[in-house]
Amino acid sequence: MANSIETLSAVDLRDPEIAAIIASKLREFHHLDMPGPKRVLMWDRLRNWLKTAKSVCPSDEAKEFRLDNLEKEINALESEFSGEDQCIGFCHNDLQYGNIMIDEETKALTIIDYEYASFNPIAFDISNHFCEMAADYHSEEPHILDYTKYPDLDERKRFVQTYLSSSGEEPDAEKIKDLMNNIEKYTLASHLVWGLWGIISEHVNDIDFDYMEYARQRLAQYWLKKPEILSCRVDDE
Numbered sequence: 001m002a003n004s005i006e007t008l009s010a011v012d013l014r015d016p017e018i019a020a021i022i023a024s025k026l027r028e029f030h031h032l033d034m035p036g037p038k039r040v041l042m043w044d045r046l047r048n049w050l051k052t053a054k055s056v057c058p059s060d061e062a063k064e065f066r067l068d069n070l071e072k073e074i075n076a077l078e079s080e081f082s083g084e085d086q087c088i089g090f091c092h093n094d095l096q097y098g099n100i101m102i103d104e105e106t107k108a109l110t111i112i113d114y115e116y117a118s119f120n121p122i123a124f125d126i127s128n129h130f131c132e133m134a135a136d137y138h139s140e141e142p143h144i145l146d147y148t149k150y151p152d153l154d155e156r157k158r159f160v161q162t163y164l165s166s167s168g169e170e171p172d173a174e175k176i177k178d179l180m181n182n183i184e185k186y187t188l189a190s191h192l193v194w195g196l197w198g199i200i201s202e203h204v205n206d207i208d209f210d211y212m213e214y215a216r217q218r219l220a221q222y223w224l225k226k227p228e229i230l231s232c233r234v235d236d237e
Contacts, residue, residue, distance in 0.1 A: 030089030
């Protein structure tokens with residue numbers, strides 16, 4: 001009998017049925033009672049990765065990627081976001097389609113590869129998942145991101161509604177709106193995390209992947225979206 005368990009593909013993330021299963025599974029994941037301090041790790045990770053990126057980058061690269069500006073950006077984001085009434089949970093932090101497996105028969109999902117997992121704001125984990133919808137790592141140019149594939153307002157709202165209601169309680173409109181606003185903010189942190197990851201990976205990995213161009217796109221998206229995101233709310237759209 002053929003094995004019915006497969007890794008998801010890029011297009012699977014856009015399937016409403018699969019997206020709903022991911023939302024419910026992610027809620028379950030975020031409530032895992034894992035050992036260790038239940039505090040936000042992402043800001044320390046960003047600062048550590050920035051330090052590493054500066055140490056491996058020649059000066060022309062450091063200048064292109066504006067690395068000298070990023071510590072100020074990280075501090076500003078932490079200050080901006082820490083005032084929010086945030087829900088902290090055990091986060092995967094890398095929920096791209098290749099890290100989700102599905103049983104084709106039962107539709108049961110399994111999340112794999114916990115290399116980057118830690119406690120973080122759950123809004124960051126969801127925003128990172130949404131950002132991954134711009135990627136197709138099995139295309140002819142796996143490093144190229146297409147942000148027209150970022151989920152639209154309706155898709156994001158469906159995901160958040162399913163995520164919140166999977167606990168058995170129907171969320172009110174305010175709770176949905178607040179989480180959606182926080183998710184959009186944390187896309188900025190996601191761009192910084194994976195932009196720095198790309199810069200470092202270019203200098204330490206031998207894998208055939210254009211890490212530098214990937215980093216370029218993530219950081220360009222950060223600078224492009226920052227003014228809009230920090231001044232916008234879901235109910236303004």
